[in-house]
Amino acid sequence: MEFYIMVGDQRTGPFTEEEIRTKTHLGELDVRALVWHKGLDKWRPCGNVFTDMPELVSWFARVGDRHVGPMTPSAFQHQVEAGQITADTLVWRSGMPSWRRLDEVPEALPPLSCTGFDTGMDTGLNPTFNVDPYLSRPTPKPALAQSGGLLARFDGIPPPFNYGGFWRRFVAVILDGFFLWVILLVIMMAFSAFFAGIAGMMAGPNPSNGEAMAVFSMAFSGMVGLFLAMLLIAFLYPVLTTWWLGGTLGKLACGLRVVCSNGDALSFPRCVARGLARHFISNSLTFGIGDLLAAFTLEKKALHDMMCNTRVVKNR
Numbered sequence: 001m002e003f004y005i006m007v008g009d010q011r012t013g014p015f016t017e018e019e020i021r022t023k024t025h026l027g028e029l030d031v032r033a034l035v036w037h038k039g040l041d042k043w044r045p046c047g048n049v050f051t052d053m054p055e056l057v058s059w060f061a062r063v064g065d066r067h068v069g070p071m072t073p074s075a076f077q078h079q080v081e082a083g084q085i086t087a088d089t090l091v092w093r094s095g096m097p098s099w100r101r102l103d104e105v106p107e108a109l110p111p112l113s114c115t116g117f118d119t120g121m122d123t124g125l126n127p128t129f130n131v132d133p134y135l136s137r138p139t140p141k142p143a144l145a146q147s148g149g150l151l152a153r154f155d156g157i158p159p160p161f162n163y164g165g166f167w168r169r170f171v172a173v174i175l176d177g178f179f180l181w182v183i184l185l186v187i188m189m190a191f192s193a194f195f196a197g198i199a200g201m202m203a204g205p206n207p208s209n210g211e212a213m214a215v216f217s218m219a220f221s222g223m224v225g226l227f228l229a230m231l232l233i234a235f236l237y238p239v240l241t242t243w244w245l246g247g248t249l250g251k252l253a254c255g256l257r258v259v260c261s262n263g264d265a266l267s268f269p270r271c272v273a274r275g276l277a278r279h280f281i282s283n284s285l286t287f288g289i290g291d292l293l294a295a296f297t298l299e300k301k302a303l304h305d306m307m308c309n310t311r312v313v314k315n316r
Helices: 017-025 073-082 166-203 209-245 249-253 268-285 289-295 303-308
Strands: 003-007 010-015 034-037 059-063 066-071 090-093 256-260 310-314
Touching: 003 017, 010 017, 059 073, 066 073, 166 209, 166 249, 166 256, 166 289, 209 249, 209 268, 249 256, 268 289, 268 303, 289 303, 303 310
Parallel strands: none
Antiparallel strands: 003 010, 003 034, 059 066, 059 090, 256 310
């Protein structure tokens, strides 16, 4: 199983369970850091996901007139090795009755390793948080999953997500309108050329009244059929592109993809349901208000995203 870690606005992963436990043991990860894996409905504290993990010890020190901490064991040891915390520096951790000189602290200290450090001030015995209590050093964000190529079917994006904002989605809609207009224009031109050729063959140079009526009837039927075909194409365009490519051409151009809440690619039925919900509810029934919700919701979800449990996320 793959796990992801979130500290503040920084999300990293994936990690294995063994890697999570190792980070906690070395003091690189606090049990209060948020963790997510496939199957969880939301991010949860590491200590709630791995209930057998002990609470991480936090160290504090008085450096001059400053209270420094809390520090993970590894960050604390790094300052000792760097000489910023010396033998006569007063230190404290939970379980100790009072501040004590470092050289008076019992030898039974937890295993330590080198990581980062920060400073801050307080006036009480137990200093307030002024360094990141969860990770003692940052790690880079993982690259998001990519499809195998332009014609390969999109295979989803693993969480954690960077959600696509309203204005980026708005630009994608404008681009999709242009792309769809080009597609429909080509179809109309092809149909017009085809119909003109058929009508010319049916009517001849001097058509009779019956031939003229037949041509008119065919033209009317053709226009109705073309109109219905254009409506169908306008609906199928986002459905098929989202199902196969992970988003419309406009979304792809804006670096966006549409995924399920767990990061999986959308199935074809879900793409159809999302398309129907967007056209008939987010746009028509609510007069576009359903689309505007993407500007105000926490995960940038429009109404049709809420109904179909989908997310629009950044792919870069």
